[in-house]
Amino acid sequence: MCVDAKSFFASDELGYEKCGIIPIQEMDGYAEKLEERIQKVPASEKFYQGQRRLLNLQISYPWAKSVVVLARRYGRYKIPQPVKGQIAKSYLLDLRADPELKEYKSSQAMDQYLQSLGLQVATNRKCGIVGLRWAAMQAGLGVIRRNNFFYAQSGSWVALEAWLTDKEMELRETSDLPPCPKGCNRCVVACPTRSLSEPYTMLPTTCVSFLTTFGGRNLPKEPLSKAFGRCIYGCDICQDVCPMNKGRWQENEDFPGLSELAPTLTPESILEMDEDYYKEKIQPKFFYLSSDELWKWKVNVLCFMRNNYQKEYKSYIIAACENENIKVQEMARAIRDEWGLSNGNTSTALIEY
Template identity: 30%
Template sequence: MLPVEKYTQFIKQRTRELGFDYCGIAKAEQLDEDAYRLEQWLNKGMHGNMQYMENYFDKRIDPRKLVDNAQSVITLLLNYYPPEQQTEGAPKIAKYAYGKDYHEVIRARLNQLLSEMSEQIGEIHGRGFVDSAPVLERSWAKRSGLGWIGKNGNLIHKQAGSFFFIATLIVDVPLLYDPITGDYCGSCTRCLDACPTGALTAPTVVDGSRCISYFTIELKDQLIPDKMKGQFEDWMFGCDICQDVCPWNRFAKPHNDLDFTPVPEVLNFSTKQWEEMTEEEFKKIFRQSPLKRSKYAGIRRNLKFIKP
């Protein structure tokens, strides 16, 4: 077996053992088509107040500017579809935020994988990323053969849907690369039709500045514009509408990852309980949760906005 085959086999086996559901690998190179689309998206102001999206443009489109002599981009998918759903009538929270903050969970696993790769392969250089650096994760997932970009802008895996965290590991080692899959959205427009704020302006184009997730998470220390009143359908933190209506998510299966066990309060708190919660209680209950990103003040703002 050639070293490239041996190393690739080791990586794919080890990622499964670390709890990742899927692993795909692509050659590290500049993303020319994605560069054009990103530039157009930014020029149209679809990133809203997310100024950080304008930074490090060159690094976003070329992994070789993030890791010297980068050869391969390893993309990993981790299922977060919850085994339990929220109580009917509770303020809605995006499913990815039911359990622990995925950044910390996945970063630890990436670091472990990189360390074990160094032991197995020899001295290598690499960096792991999980939604916290200038990396176009979905583009690399597509290039790695893990699915296609759906009309809702999410990566869709043909056998498992779209409820996945995406992690990226860029390394200076050549590996075997996976073939790209096709696009299987067909003529379906359920996600575009279902978006209450019209954030899905065209297939695969998400106007971030009109997305419920943007208003409830990214728009910090500001009031939500009155013109959006009545359009949030009780979503207090994030939004899953465009994924919930996607036919491919009929294949989504509940995860069994203990790190993402739903926080009981996320599932069961009523609007009244959310409103009566103190800041001290919020910090204690959600100290390891993605909800801390909006902070106590942000959650109260969102609650007030979605209240009839």
């Protein structure tokens, strides 16, 4: 069954940039690519075990026959200066967690619309129900580039969503995006931890985004933490340096609530943040860390302070040495000892630095 985009749904009205539908059998190639990636980097196998939930879809959903996949541009929002370059843009502008966002509501509207057509559907709004980048590429919505990110016309700054349906349908676009420039390896060279060791592959467990979000449970003893630069939560470096992203981010709109929240996400504010504020305001938005993991944010911030030291940070580091969380203590004390900080004196080396 071939479907005309306009007659199937008005995705433009719901804020989507691209839409497509593929037979579910075309997701078989995702399994092949996953195994290929594991073979190239065997150390990644443990991490990718979680992705296996996206394989063998017709066992979990025996009724499923098609995949509806949509791309939504988020690279149009203003990033407040206090968090710019410190918290990854996709996390600051996460469209999946806040039911009050217009994008969240339009996603729900899409779900309702598909069901109103008499379709049986399934989705996973937060984590995806299929290999989203693979599905989007198969539907012709764009390409996957050497940094492993999916790119549409607006660059890699797009959020992908997908639904399984019980009807045989097909709707494809033809991508006219050019390939990565010949010989370009900017993303590989720029990767601070060398997680991206060569094009189209990586070791996820050494990625800054992994180590500062749901991974990196022992940063005080993580040698790679000294390469995090200005990253506190997530990392955009391989996307920011990509020439195919040049000029694609245009800060035209305010993201609801972000300008008010940003001052509470500075390094100093995070170290002083209490549990109640974290649970109410921060954790629901940055859901990769649980409601009892404010300590992880504080460790990340201490790591930032070490890597970007200013004399104003000294009192925060010293105070964190007595934090009630052992990991926060451990990180702060390691920095104190490394830099020769004390309550009374700061080392000459630190001052010169």
